[in-house]
Amino acid sequence: MTRKDNPILSHVDIKDVRFGERVKVVNPVNIYECVIGDDCFIGPFVEIQKSVTIGHRTRIQSHSFICEMVEIGNDCFVGHGVVFINDTFTKDGPARGRKELWRPTRIGNHVSIGSNATVMPVTICDGTVIGAGTVVTHDISVPGVYAGNPARLLRDLG
Numbered sequence: 001m002t003r004k005d006n007p008i009l010s011h012v013d014i015k016d017v018r019f020g021e022r023v024k025v026v027n028p029v030n031i032y033e034c035v036i037g038d039d040c041f042i043g044p045f046v047e048i049q050k051s052v053t054i055g056h057r058t059r060i061q062s063h064s065f066i067c068e069m070v071e072i073g074n075d076c077f078v079g080h081g082v083v084f085i086n087d088t089f090t091k092d093g094p095a096r097g098r099k100e101l102w103r104p105t106r107i108g109n110h111v112s113i114g115s116n117a118t119v120m121p122v123t124i125c126d127g128t129v130i131g132a133g134t135v136v137t138h139d140i141s142v143p144g145v146y147a148g149n150p151a152r153l154l155r156d157l158g
Helices: none
Strands: 029-032 046-048 070-072 105-107 144-147 152-156
Touching: none
Parallel strands: 029 046, 070 105
Antiparallel strands: 144 152
């Protein structure tokens, strides 16, 4: 095998994060340039990118990915392996660094998101439960239990 060049190595790290009080982080994680509120828990193998805001008393379980432009409220639960997406491929493919094509995600307070859910750029209202494996493609404005691909209201909690 012919070696052409050495790879550029990056390390898992916590960099330029504004932490609240009594936050617990289990390494390894990659968390940078974001805000995490009081009494939060961040499990291992989590990435939280810049400009993310996580409210007080929120739990982020292992293997979750929270991309730029996500805001998560207070008293939320994000299950294992949840993925947030900010690029909707609006121009026939990935934005390829054109952040003006990205869209934000807003998660209200008291929201639970089950393991392996995928959350597109949407707004989810307070008091909502997203089932495991659900794909959220549209805003949710009625508190309830949602599941499926795409997410559908199973039970109203309002």
